[in-house]
Amino acid sequence: MGPGPSRVPNRVLRALSAPTIGHLDPQFVELLDDTCLKLRQVFRTENPLTFPVSATGMAGMECVVSNLLEAGDQAIVCVNGLFGGRMVEVMERHGIVVHRLDAKWGSSFTEDEVADVVHRHPRAKALAMVHAETSTGAHQPLAAISKMLHEEGMLFIVDAVTSLGGHPVEVDEWHIDAVYSATQKCLSCPPGLAPVSFSPAAVEVIERRKRPVDNWYFDVGMLKNYYEGRSTRAYHHTPPVNMIFALNEALAIILEEGLEARFERHAHMHKRLRAGLEEIGLEYVPDQSLHSMNCVWIPEGVDDAKVRSRMLDTYGIEIGGGLAEMAGKVWRIGLMGHSATQANVDLVLAALVDCLE
Amino acid sequence: MGPGPSRVPNRVLRALSAPTIGHLDPQFVELLDDTCLKLRQVFRTENPLTFPVSATGMAGMECVVSNLLEAGDQAIVCVNGLFGGRMVEVMERHGIVVHRLDAKWGSSFTEDEVADVVHRHPRAKALAMVHAETSTGAHQPLAAISKMLHEEGMLFIVDAVTSLGGHPVEVDEWHIDAVYSATQKCLSCPPGLAPVSFSPAAVEVIERRKRPVDNWYFDVGMLKNYYEGRSTRAYHHTPPVNMIFALNEALAIILEEGLEARFERHAHMHKRLRAGLEEIGLEYVPDQSLHSMNCVWIPEGVDDAKVRSRMLDTYGIEIGGGLAEMAGKVWRIGLMGHSATQANVDLVLAALVDCLE
Numbered sequence: 001m002g003p004g005p006s007r008v009p010n011r012v013l014r015a016l017s018a019p020t021i022g023h024l025d026p027q028f029v030e031l032l033d034d035t036c037l038k039l040r041q042v043f044r045t046e047n048p049l050t051f052p053v054s055a056t057g058m059a060g061m062e063c064v065v066s067n068l069l070e071a072g073d074q075a076i077v078c079v080n081g082l083f084g085g086r087m088v089e090v091m092e093r094h095g096i097v098v099h100r101l102d103a104k105w106g107s108s109f110t111e112d113e114v115a116d117v118v119h120r121h122p123r124a125k126a127l128a129m130v131h132a133e134t135s136t137g138a139h140q141p142l143a144a145i146s147k148m149l150h151e152e153g154m155l156f157i158v159d160a161v162t163s164l165g166g167h168p169v170e171v172d173e174w175h176i177d178a179v180y181s182a183t184q185k186c187l188s189c190p191p192g193l194a195p196v197s198f199s200p201a202a203v204e205v206i207e208r209r210k211r212p213v214d215n216w217y218f219d220v221g222m223l224k225n226y227y228e229g230r231s232t233r234a235y236h237h238t239p240p241v242n243m244i245f246a247l248n249e250a251l252a253i254i255l256e257e258g259l260e261a262r263f264e265r266h267a268h269m270h271k272r273l274r275a276g277l278e279e280i281g282l283e284y285v286p287d288q289s290l291h292s293m294n295c296v297w298i299p300e301g302v303d304d305a306k307v308r309s310r311m312l313d314t315y316g317i318e319i320g321g322g323l324a325e326m327a328g329k330v331w332r333i334g335l336m337g338h339s340a341t342q343a344n345v346d347l348v349l350a351a352l353v354d355c356l357e
Numbered sequence: 358m359g360p361g362p363s364r365v366p367n368r369v370l371r372a373l374s375a376p377t378i379g380h381l382d383p384q385f386v387e388l389l390d391d392t393c394l395k396l397r398q399v400f401r402t403e404n405p406l407t408f409p410v411s412a413t414g415m416a417g418m419e420c421v422v423s424n425l426l427e428a429g430d431q432a433i434v435c436v437n438g439l440f441g442g443r444m445v446e447v448m449e450r451h452g453i454v455v456h457r458l459d460a461k462w463g464s465s466f467t468e469d470e471v472a473d474v475v476h477r478h479p480r481a482k483a484l485a486m487v488h489a490e491t492s493t494g495a496h497q498p499l500a501a502i503s504k505m506l507h508e509e510g511m512l513f514i515v516d517a518v519t520s521l522g523g524h525p526v527e528v529d530e531w532h533i534d535a536v537y538s539a540t541q542k543c544l545s546c547p548p549g550l551a552p553v554s555f556s557p558a559a560v561e562v563i564e565r566r567k568r569p570v571d572n573w574y575f576d577v578g579m580l581k582n583y584y585e586g587r588s589t590r591a592y593h594h595t596p597p598v599n600m601i602f603a604l605n606e607a608l609a610i611i612l613e614e615g616l617e618a619r620f621e622r623h624a625h626m627h628k629r630l631r632a633g634l635e636e637i638g639l640e641y642v643p644d645q646s647l648h649s650m651n652c653v654w655i656p657e658g659v660d661d662a663k664v665r666s667r668m669l670d671t672y673g674i675e676i677g678g679g680l681a682e683m684a685g686k687v688w689r690i691g692l693m694g695h696s697a698t699q700a701n702v703d704l705v706l707a708a709l710v711d712c713l714e
Contacts, residue, residue: 002379002381004595005377005378005379005380005595005598007376007377008376008377013374013375013376013377014374016373016374016599017370017371017373017374018370019364019365019370020362020364020365020370020541020547020548021362022359022362022675023362023548024359025669025675054412054413054416054549055411055412055413055416055574056411056412056594056595056596056597057594057595058573058574058593058594058595059411059412059574059594061573062572062573062574066572089573090573093569093570093571093572093573093576094571094572095571182595184377184595184598190377190597190598190599190600191377191380191595191596191597191598191599192411192549192597192598192599192600212450213450214450214451214452214571214572215419215423215450215451215571215572216415216418216419216443216446216447216450217412217415217416217419217575218574219450235680236415237413237414237415237416238361238362238413238414238415238539238541238548239413239548240413240547240548240549240597240600241362241541241547241548241549242370242373242547242548242549242603243547243549243597243600246599312382318378318379318382323592
């Protein structure tokens, strides 16, 4: 019940361990196509270019950034936690000129703040935001901001690592141009793949690049031929076959439950956890909390490491510590996908009461 | 029995499907350290910087190239098949000035040819070669070339994707500076990780770079803090936890068999297959064949696709077709790791005799 990897259902583990088959085997090709179709449903998009990058979540960020932007481009990054800061680092690696909009860790951005930075940097090609900041639990509303960016003609990049499968991520309705996520959070699949989706407008921008993408493995132009190629599928790399088995099954479970029912379950479990945490005197960090990631201040005088290792040793429960400037100051309790159950909520509360004594 | 993914032993599939644990869980940290130690044994190196890149084989190539070299550097690439060509493409993405040494697909390079190109380009920082060319089955001897490069003070980059675990890869004895492989060939693990190793000399070169590595995900400077950090392990990305379970088990199986015994088994099965193939009139392509990859010309008048789909449908055996300029002209029969058994050799021969009728 930490910040991920979250618990993986047995069905997904069984799918993961099916005998490995060739990546050119017709059976696998069909399964990969089906996985991409299911991803579109979960991202709520018709984007043809929706697929799992063959690496972990941070690779999704690198893939999106390095394809959509090129050296010399300007971009705005909204930073209110570790992963916003990561986006700045990754962009700078690719020679992108970054305009930062900083906010206190744990806060969210208002539409006005974003409108202001957009007007100050009209030549920025894209604005990037973290929908679900795993380091603080902040939940950033996107709909209004996205509408405004769309009207300004600015591309919108979204980090949905900790929201996809737990909170609505409306790629089409919100006009998101490029979004990335990871399998080990609310999709309840082991880490190893980074689902991404690019809008047709984003694909056009990529096709009009002045220079080729500055890396080969994440080059969407080539990956597009592979993932959309169907019969003419061009060999690019060998995808992680068994991880695709697992992701397909994880997505099947999500679609069986239904996205709305799943979001409702996350909301309900978050409310129950929040009520319980506040009852024992723990205070939430973010001004708008994610359901999937609950970040609370550690009460004064309490030994962070001691409590967490007692939780792990006595209860077999992992909760997360703070990252960077929040190290030692917060705990992060995940309610992600398969883990967001009443039994888990009640157990983590009971365990916390015991370990805080 | 194609060019990989090869068959994965049940022990590895069972390890793969163990419940996912947190990547910061002490149990996982210990397992990751142990996996890196086992990789050193298989690479036959003491290099502290030996770890599995969290992505598939081609990412190993990109990681090595983009860290060891930087834009404006000169490098020599020996191209005698598809993967040598890939190395040129990847280097060019990173702005490296490439001097190609081309040879006929299926041939190997002599020491004299390499010495000649080295003397023509004394300012090249590195020379790259494919040890085991998966597209043609060519087996490139490395020991003498490596010694020569070492004396010239030129870095040596080696692609060992299809040799590691099937043929000796003597990283220390041969003074290889950077080597990458993949899990889905002779290591008999599903695809999803790219084992790499960097010599201390390579690490020094990386530390003295003029500019930071032009990508974030594969930045060895940061990965070094993660994989060598032990107690201070700095969070970089979430590694594919279950794939690490699988790789650890696959390496354990290899070390239980013993590297010498494993190489001997591959050699023996290759001889048996070769004798059988030549008996039915099939001719090998490469001048020096790998044991793990057997590439033969398709006899005139034989329908490539028909034979391969009959093999798959009737016998459940996958053999590989040709890539690029060899498409439709060759078959590629893998004898990799767990698949290199007498039963498989005799079955593939029987099946070929039947399907060629």
